Amino acid sequence: MTQVDGNLLQVQISQTWPMPLHGNFTCSSGQMLALVGPSGAGKTSMLRMLAGLLQPAQARVSVGGEIWCDTSLGIHMRTQQRQVGLVFQNYALMPHMNATENVALAMLHLPRNIRLKQSQDWLERMGLNKAQQQRKPAQLSGGQQQRVALARALAREPKLLLMDEPFSAVDQMSRRGLYGLIADLRRDLQMPIVLVTHDLNEARQLADKLVVMDAGQVLQEGTPAHIYRSPRNARVADLVGIPNRFHGRWLGAGGPYVLPPGLAWLEWLPTADASSGLPLVVSDKGRLKTAGQAVTWVIQSDGLEANPSSAQDHLADMQSVLLNAQVTGLRSLGEISLATLQLQALHPCPLQLTLSGAHRQQLQLGQSVTVRLDCRWIHVMPVRS
Amino acid sequence: MTLLLLLPAGMWLARWLAYTHFKGKYLIEALVVLPLVLPPTVLGYYLLVFVGGASPLGQWLSQQFGVQLAFHFSGLVLASVIFNIPFLVQPIQRAFEAIPSHLGEAAAVSGLNAWQIFWRVELPLAWPGVLSAMVLTFVHTLGEFGVVLMIGGSIPGETRTLAISIYDRVQAFDLVSADRMSLLLLMLSLVAVAVSFFATARLGRRQ
Numbered sequence: 001m002t003q004v005d006g007n008l009l010q011v012q013i014s015q016t017w018p019m020p021l022h023g024n025f026t027c028s029s030g031q032m033l034a035l036v037g038p039s040g041a042g043k044t045s046m047l048r049m050l051a052g053l054l055q056p057a058q059a060r061v062s063v064g065g066e067i068w069c070d071t072s073l074g075i076h077m078r079t080q081q082r083q084v085g086l087v088f089q090n091y092a093l094m095p096h097m098n099a100t101e102n103v104a105l106a107m108l109h110l111p112r113n114i115r116l117k118q119s120q121d122w123l124e125r126m127g128l129n130k131a132q133q134q135r136k137p138a139q140l141s142g143g144q145q146q147r148v149a150l151a152r153a154l155a156r157e158p159k160l161l162l163m164d165e166p167f168s169a170v171d172q173m174s175r176r177g178l179y180g181l182i183a184d185l186r187r188d189l190q191m192p193i194v195l196v197t198h199d200l201n202e203a204r205q206l207a208d209k210l211v212v213m214d215a216g217q218v219l220q221e222g223t224p225a226h227i228y229r230s231p232r233n234a235r236v237a238d239l240v241g242i243p244n245r246f247h248g249r250w251l252g253a254g255g256p257y258v259l260p261p262g263l264a265w266l267e268w269l270p271t272a273d274a275s276s277g278l279p280l281v282v283s284d285k286g287r288l289k290t291a292g293q294a295v296t297w298v299i300q301s302d303g304l305e306a307n308p309s310s311a312q313d314h315l316a317d318m319q320s321v322l323l324n325a326q327v328t329g330l331r332s333l334g335e336i337s338l339a340t341l342q343l344q345a346l347h348p349c350p351l352q353l354t355l356s357g358a359h360r361q362q363l364q365l366g367q368s369v370t371v372r373l374d375c376r377w378i379h380v381m382p383v384r385s
Numbered sequence: 386m387t388l389l390l391l392l393p394a395g396m397w398l399a400r401w402l403a404y405t406h407f408k409g410k411y412l413i414e415a416l417v418v419l420p421l422v423l424p425p426t427v428l429g430y431y432l433l434v435f436v437g438g439a440s441p442l443g444q445w446l447s448q449q450f451g452v453q454l455a456f457h458f459s460g461l462v463l464a465s466v467i468f469n470i471p472f473l474v475q476p477i478q479r480a481f482e483a484i485p486s487h488l489g490e491a492a493a494v495s496g497l498n499a500w501q502i503f504w505r506v507e508l509p510l511a512w513p514g515v516l517s518a519m520v521l522t523f524v525h526t527l528g529e530f531g532v533v534l535m536i537g538g539s540i541p542g543e544t545r546t547l548a549i550s551i552y553d554r555v556q557a558f559d560l561v562s563a564d565r566m567s568l569l570l571l572m573l574s575l576v577a578v579a580v581s582f583f584a585t586a587r588l589g590r591r592q
Contacts, residue, residue: 051490051494053490053493053494079490079493079494080493080496080497080498084494085494086490086491086494088487088490088491090485090487092485092487092488092490092491093491094488094491094492094505094506094510095510096509096510105492105495105497105505106495106496108495108496108497108501109496152491152495153494156494156495156496
């Protein structure tokens, strides 16, 4: 048998008690997967099951062909037998040991002098100097403590690295340093990495793959770009925080006029129960069958552009419209600005626009603008799914 | 002697009480504290009733093993062990409870087995509590009176403790000896309690 992926992680979990937890996902060697979702979504429980600290009711977890847990076969490997590294939110370093001894704790199978030497090497790699290596955790900063914890997790030479909100207790400055460290390490580490976080920016920045969880359910699995472009349903769009999300009605081919195959009519409704709205031409992916069904849709920021001029609403081409709007909010967020636009044709439907560079200087509060809406960037979802 | 017998069992009980949660836990905790609130004479009386020569258990013991507990050194040790349970178990239990649970998990993830976790993580962290419990128990054994008098009597070299000796001396109007022994007991107790407070403060500072 040829092994393409040495340490592929495969997870299938399904349990209803003591808390509901369902989901399947995979993560290959060197890949970083981020479990995201609100507190109480089951992210940490999922991680603890992978580490063997919690026993799932029904699950199959395997790493590189080695079965760590299979309830149907009655296999449940204890935490100690799993070669797993776990980084805790609050570091979980032993307060009575210095940094070197803490890392050496993960290598008790080696003779004392060898494990202290290796421990120092690991800490060196994490960017801790000789003096810091001899300090107790209480004498180190949060960022340094998390580096020690990371060294301890890696010193075990894990086949799977788990990180539970590793940056949330660390201040912003050290956090950036840690992001860099992890990005560097990932080039050398050949293991799947699972990161739990509630910080979506962090997840998008670091991870190759997102697994969106809510109320114990895995809702969607995919690359960050894919999930932001096409969230599976309204809840996912909500959870990952897609700003421009609107109500609509799916009209299919039966709109103002007949469309060529691959295109369909979407009526943009200002509210969920509005009787009429603005018809738009969007791509038809064949997922929605019933004409007249209520939908939610999102548009990516790439599909929106605002220019300081005013003209009548009109079609620019079949799939893009120009709409009149007024700037009703403008908030500066450092290098970017967040603008809120109120469309004249549709009340109340504020559009959120992120502006950067020279573009942000052009808009002022109260100004009339023309918004170009490119319908190719629209993603339509059923209301319930 | 009491300490040697009580320490391993007490430590196990304390750790178990600190880490497990179940419905009847309060009852067991109450039982542990009971010797603290009960008059020593009551405890001694019940011990006498249950293991004394006339009781079924006492008779069985003397028939099977030739052991006689009442008015004997071994009986004294038994009484002392029971009487000291709260002094040993309570501080150790608090010390184990003060250890954050994720430290044990971190150790398990690092590959340590239960025994290694106990020796390398839990015991060092709980050590001030354990030490203070040991000191308290030790001095407390010296000062035992009521329970000892009930089960042990006052047999010189066998079941006579320091506290009973003082009582005997005062009864015999030998105030010089009573004075000396009282002072010794006072100093020992003071040192022990001070050591125990010091250890507890160290434990508190580390968290």
